[in-house]
Amino acid sequence: MNKFLDAISAKLLPLANILGSNRYLTVLRDAFMLAFPITMFGSIIVVITNLPFLNTSQKGILSDLLGNGQSATMSIMTIFVVFGIGYYLSKGYEVEGVFGGAVALSSFLLLTPFYMQTDSGKTVSNVLSLDRLGAKGMFLGMITAFIAAELYSRFSNKGWQIKMPDTVPPAVAKSFAALIPGTLTLFIFLALNAVLSGVFKVNLHDIIYKIIQQPLVGLGSSLGATLVALFFIQLLWFFGLHGQILVNSVMDPIWNTLNLENLEAYKAGKAVPHIISKSFMETFTVGLGGSGMTLAVVLIMAFVLKKKMYKDVGRLALGAGIFNVNEPVIFGLPIVMNATILIPWLLSPLIVTVINYLVMLIGLVPAPTGVSVPWTVPVFFSGMMATNSVMGGILQLIDVLIVGLIWYPFLLVLDRQADPEL
Template identity: 50%
Template structure:
């Protein structure tokens, strides 16, 4: 066991350290965080607009009018979430270099719009909203990175207009950004023109066909999801924030899949994806935090005898209800604990497989694309994430029991060791 742990530590820690400190992955993660409040706002109104049995109570016409009245809330947030993510990435990346962050954000958006079609159904001067959501996510991410870097490059070359003293600061900053922004956007305009001579016509079509579709298909598979979950658990075991590391890579894929489900849910058609952002956040993380440690807390109250474990249960219980589990991870401890590594790695993998097959076979509805805040307690989150289905809540309870069964013998051993040590010290 010690040799195995040493092997994992030597192999994974350098990789995790590089990922954790990577400027681009950090900007990507923070960019999604910028969009998160808007995404949650839109999700709340999707839930309100789709309360169960409301169509029976209001009648068909009144229910349609009710949904149409609330529709702009999600259309202006969830449906164009890619736009907010692009602003966030450009802003955060420029900020990390100490530049004028707001110009990094706006130049990223402008560059993205230049690369996209500006025509819909033969009408020019119209930007299709689909490209501002999931469909344009990958192009938006690449564009934000490149645009922010080009803007920084031109600023560092001092290709700026210097205004004389006495000019208001806001005016001076605008003129300082004029040449770098002009040069940056000119690069993207040239790229757009060049792609107009290719079979893809636009960069958006190229990225979507060559990169986004294959990656999305891969990310929606069970093996890829299990690998992501397993790596997250391994990083946490060594004291590294696995969620930050893994989500930085997989979030663009999971959010894209999430948005596809949301559109299908709103249209009343078959939901295309089992794996989505809410699959991870609600049925894995949303059960007491990473590793679903709410099950460990419940076991502590059921079988705990040692004072250390009992006090830990009291301390971690209230936080665990809202999916905050640092007291358990660091207090049990789980980090670098040989007795915890087996259930810590096995339980999320089993629950991932059970949840996937329950949804793939139709026993439980697939996630409806509704972003449920990660602090939402178990039961409520499962109900909301599956489009107000009680079966989503039941699946969470089943998953909780599975995790408890896996952890039972290992927690029993840990508690016994603590109890005997406490007795020996008396």
């Protein structure tokens, strides 16, 4: 068994190091975290305007009064992500980040149609459609931001800048330094948009959405792809690597896009289109005690196992585990490189996720509405907030019970194998 684990570790560690040190994945992760506080505010507004005890009239009044709180945050999330990518990637190249973010955002808007069609088919000019600044424009926004920031940074690092005397205030000097690189970058995107709209009568938004975003989102929303992602999260953690960060850096763009599509449908009073989304992954996997759903494990250790060493670890980890922080049990049990508990560690999240998906698919529990719930919100409460239903909280409690049943015999083996004096 040890030879087998060593062989897997030898294959996984180089891949994990590549993912963990990849400039673009790191920038993408940081860009989404930049948008997190803003989207969290929007989620709170959505929860307030859709409280389950309100009638339709009351919801309508609250939506009229507070609706901008969501429209100006979650509905235009792509804007924050685009700026974040431009900012962090430019900083990575030691170029002024604020100007890199501004150029990336402007490049994205250059490719965005300033018109929309009404339901009656009438075209309205000089307007921006919210969906192109939200879920529908997410992938084009990310692609544009990376390319724009790359171009801007390369032009800057080549020295194509207007250098001002030292006596000029720094803010003015930085603006002049950004003038040529920024202008060149924006001209490239303006020319691209002119060719597409003038010659081919199309826009890049629709092309990217149909060719790239829809297929990727369709794949990412499937149960199979989700189980593969979860499996690698668990496997990486087993070898002491932060599986959540490594896998999420790849999957977050897809899961966040699914989340925005759910929220837009929910706000419009339509059925939520996706079960799998960022809210689903945060609430019904991490939200059950952290990576690996270990709240049940901590409870069993603290109150069921006999050996003092396990009781102590369980009780020390319980406070953090309630808020879904489980490093104390991952490294204190330990879970890392502990072959005895490899099976429940890998299988319990997969089994619970399948169950959650199926009960939502048949309608016993509503799918998450797209509201962003902080992953530190305790079990039951996060489930209610994510689904806007008490059934979401009840499902989480059932999940904890299922995880406990899966883990229990393996924890008993650990307890019996431990030194009696410990």
